[in-house]
Amino acid sequence: MAENNDVQKEQISQAYLALVWWKFKKNKMAVVGGVIVILFYLICGVLAEFVSPYPLSFQSDYLEARPQPLVFKNQEGKFSLIPSVYGLEETVDVELRKRIYVVDKTQIFPLALLPKAAEPYKLLGFIPMNRHLFGVNLKAAPDGYAFLFGTDRLGRDIFSRIIYGGRLSLLIGLLGQIGTFVLGSAMGTISGYYGGVVDILIQRLTEFVGAFPDIPLFMALAAAIPIGWSPIMVYFMLTLIMVFIRWGGLARQVRGLILSLREREYVLAAQSAGASDARLMFRHLLPGTLSHIIVIATLMIPGMILSETALSFLGLGLRPPLTSWGVLLQEVTSVRAIRFAPWLLIPLPFIVLAILAFNMLGDGLRDAMDPYGGR
Amino acid sequence: MSEPLLEIKNLKVEFDVRDGIVHAVDGVTFTINRGETLGVIGESGCGKSITAKTVMRMVPKPGKIPEGEILYHRRDKYNPDKGVELLNITNMDPNGEEIRHIRGGEFAMIFQEPMSCLTPVYTAGTHIGEALDLHRLLPRKVGDRMAEVIAGYRHVTKEEAREIAIEMLRRVGLPKPEQRVDSYPHQLSGGQRQRVMIAIALSCQPAMLIADEPTTALDVSIEAQILDIMRDLQESTDMAIMFITHNLGVVAEMAKEIVVMYMGKQVEKADTTTIFYEPKHPYTRALLQSIPKVGKRSSKRLASIKGMVPDPFNLPTGCVFHPRCPSYMPGKCDKIVPKWQEVEKDHWVRCLLYEDV
Numbered sequence: 121m122a123e124n125n126d127v128q129k130e131q132i133s134q135a136y137l138a139l140v141w142w143k144f145k146k147n148k149m150a151v152v153g154g155v156i157v158i159l160f161y162l163i164c165g166v167l168a169e170f171v172s173p174y175p176l177s178f179q180s181d182y183l184e185a186r187p188q189p190l191v192f193k194n195q196e197g198k199f200s201l202i203p204s205v206y207g208l209e210e211t212v213d214v215e216l217r218k219r220i221y222v223v224d225k226t227q228i229f230p231l232a233l234l235p236k237a238a239e240p241y242k243l244l245g246f247i248p249m250n251r252h253l254f255g256v257n258l259k260a261a262p263d264g265y266a267f268l269f270g271t272d273r274l275g276r277d278i279f280s281r282i283i284y285g286g287r288l289s290l291l292i293g294l295l296g297q298i299g300t301f302v303l304g305s306a307m308g309t310i311s312g313y314y315g316g317v318v319d320i321l322i323q324r325l326t327e328f329v330g331a332f333p334d335i336p337l338f339m340a341l342a343a344a345i346p347i348g349w350s351p352i353m354v355y356f357m358l359t360l361i362m363v364f365i366r367w368g369g370l371a372r373q374v375r376g377l378i379l380s381l382r383e384r385e386y387v388l389a390a391q392s393a394g395a396s397d398a399r400l401m402f403r404h405l406l407p408g409t410l411s412h413i414i415v416i417a418t419l420m421i422p423g424m425i426l427s428e429t430a431l432s433f434l435g436l437g438l439r440p441p442l443t444s445w446g447v448l449l450q451e452v453t454s455v456r457a458i459r460f461a462p463w464l465l466i467p468l469p470f471i472v473l474a475i476l477a478f479n480m481l482g483d484g485l486r487d488a489m490d491p492y493g494g495r
Numbered sequence: 496m497s498e499p500l501l502e503i504k505n506l507k508v509e510f511d512v513r514d515g516i517v518h519a520v521d522g523v524t525f526t527i528n529r530g531e532t533l534g535v536i537g538e539s540g541c542g543k544s545i546t547a548k549t550v551m552r553m554v555p556k557p558g559k560i561p562e563g564e565i566l567y568h569r570r571d572k573y574n575p576d577k578g579v580e581l582l583n584i585t586n587m588d589p590n591g592e593e594i595r596h597i598r599g600g601e602f603a604m605i606f607q608e609p610m611s612c613l614t615p616v617y618t619a620g621t622h623i624g625e626a627l628d629l630h631r632l633l634p635r636k637v638g639d640r641m642a643e644v645i646a647g648y649r650h651v652t653k654e655e656a657r658e659i660a661i662e663m664l665r666r667v668g669l670p671k672p673e674q675r676v677d678s679y680p681h682q683l684s685g686g687q688r689q690r691v692m693i694a695i696a697l698s699c700q701p702a703m704l705i706a707d708e709p710t711t712a713l714d715v716s717i718e719a720q721i722l723d724i725m726r727d728l729q730e731s732t733d734m735a736i737m738f739i740t741h742n743l744g745v746v747a748e749m750a751k752e753i754v755v756m757y758m759g760k761q762v763e764k765a766d767t768t769t770i771f772y773e774p775k776h777p778y779t780r781a782l783l784q785s786i787p788k789v790g791k792r793s794s795k796r797l798a799s800i801k802g803m804v805p806d807p808f809n810l811p812t813g814c815v816f817h818p819r820c821p822s823y824m825p826g827k828c829d830k831i832v833p834k835w836q837e838v839e840k841d842h843w844v845r846c847l848l849y850e851d852v
Contacts, residue, residue, distance in 0.1 A: 391598070
């Protein structure tokens with residue numbers, strides 16, 4: 121009997137979340153977006169060292185080598201289910217006066233799942249491992265190599281660098297958004313709760329920050345970062361800069377919500393129970409806006425990622441040796457690169473995919489958080 | 496026996512709004528005794544709720560207190576030997592530490608609208624726990640059972656808060672309190688929410704409960720239950736109640752003494768029986784006549800007070816009630832402002848009928 125009651129109670133309190141989840145699940149686009157986002161964070165964020173076949177510091181002798189085609193042949197040239205890659209041969213293109221690589225179909229390097237790494241590494245810097253997800257079977261082909269997306273002008277594997285770059289780019293989106301979330305909701309709540317002079321000051325401040333053209337402001341702030349700082353410091357500084365520029369939008373949304381919630385009777389009731397202003401604001405009012413804020417925040421993450429990419433592309437954001445998607449794209453700033461090494465553009469579809477996935481997820485969340493709404 | 500708890504002296508509250516100054520409370524004077532119930536009745540907008548909020552110093556902007564005093568005879572819950580200390584609530588900073596301590600800890604308030612008085616994201620238990628965390632201290636005991644001494648006080652822990660919450664919910668008559676303590680407001684009915692509100696209010700053992708139309712939004716059977724609970728709890732805790740309502744039946748059942756208010760002024764004050772059987776002020780009489788009598792077949796229409804509630808920006812001269820008064824004396828009532836005077840023992844009236852003018 122008691123157990124039965126517990127189950128029932130559980131069902132009641134879970135009803136809203138269950139409804140949200142049910143509605144979210146029905147939206148196939150949102151589910152796909154969600155899965156892609158999770159995969160991105162899993163592969164790039166957590167498992168980058170494991171998934172990428174080469175470590176970040178790896179440099180091969182093959183400079184600006186084209187992607188090696190994938191074939192299903194074994195080393196004898198017979199059909200095999202284990203994929204292999206053709207080797208590359210260095211030649212000189214007389215017309216272009218340039219050293220290029222052509223596919224050498226006589227060399228076949230079989231790939232392997234979970235091969236032993238050339239040297240042991242530490243996952244996330246502390247879990248010692250000695251196998252990658254996939255790579256050239258070094259036992260069958262001791263001097264084999266596999267650059268699925270080619271290499272850049274320093275001979276680094278682009279596939280690995282996309283994965284490592286995703287780690288920083290996606291993380292800056294998340295960290296920046298968390299910062300924006302904290303600053304924006306705190307300022308919005310204070311502004312909406314106190315009203316009057318405080319409200320006016322905060323609102324004018326958001327307008328002031330919002331009125332600046334984005335890129336020049338970014339440039340000025342980014343230029344203020346001392347050149348001697350370590351890359352990690354620069355990274356966090358950049359995140360902070362993005363937070364300071366972007367909190368205003370969120371703050372205004374929160375302010376609007378708080379203004380309407382402030383008039384509810386439960387605020388009066390909590391006040392009559394002796395709650396302080398801070399407690400009223402952050403324990404009684406802010407939670408009521410959370411479902412709304414989470415949706416806005418999710419939809420703001422792509423903007424964060426794009427900002428980082430754009431800044432780094434312009435050379436104002438992250439700089440080598442840090443690797444982010446923006447830094448990768450910075451290498452394609454010349455016509456020469458696009459003409460002779462178009463595979464350097466391969467990071468682009470990944471950025472587009474990540475942004476689309478976030479937008480799909482955010483849209484799905486927005487519809488799902490309002491389970492009683494139309495559609 | 497009757498020891499004063501709260502003395503309100505000539506209290507005035509005004510709102511300076513664009514169209515002029517509204518005197519929401521205009522010279523209200525009464526005393527609430529420890530453990531007794533005072534009823535405050537009057538039409539909507541007569542200043543009942545503002546009086547209550549002023550006691551808690553929760554007057555909404557742009558309200559001001561230009562005159563008057565609210566004196567609180569505070570007896571320390573945790574140090575009863577210390578005697579009574581007199582606090583002037585009107586002098587306190589409305590956002591200060593001192594008044595926040597009184598709100599909830601010394602005076603608790605319950606509101607008209609139980610539907611929206613609980614924060615939707617917290618359970619009943621969390622609400623009570625919050626109040627306990629803010630205001631309730633438990634004795635820290637030293638020594639064995641034979642020679643136990645209270646050495647000091649400490650804050651309530653989470654587990655204790657939960658236990659107290661369940662106990663409080665049981666005392667206000669909520670069924671299955673062990674489960675209800677984890678219920679969110681939307682899982683409770685109106686009557687249950689009002690019980691939770693009362694449980695929150697009483698969890699910190701306040702000296703006074705201000706009930707601002709606590710049963711207006713509830714149906715009649717639930718209303719009776721809630722009133723019973725309040726009376727029972729008052730008996731067991733020796734708590735004073737300031738009971739604000741426009742329901743004369745309810746106040747007759749609850750209050751020992753009644754204050755009748757009209758347009759921010761108190762017009763009559765006496766104990767309950769006197770108010771109901773020997774009302775002096777024409778307004779009180781008119782109010783009582785407008786109650787339908789059950790069981791009496793009558794062909795007469797139900798009496799109503801003629802005229803409209805006056806515009807608060809343009810109050811009538813003289814006695815504010817004179818345009819609607821059945822005993823209006825031309826040349827007097829519209830010229831002279833009546834005084835607040837004691838016409839019989841403990842029976843105060845503000846009316847020119849009882850003045851020699």
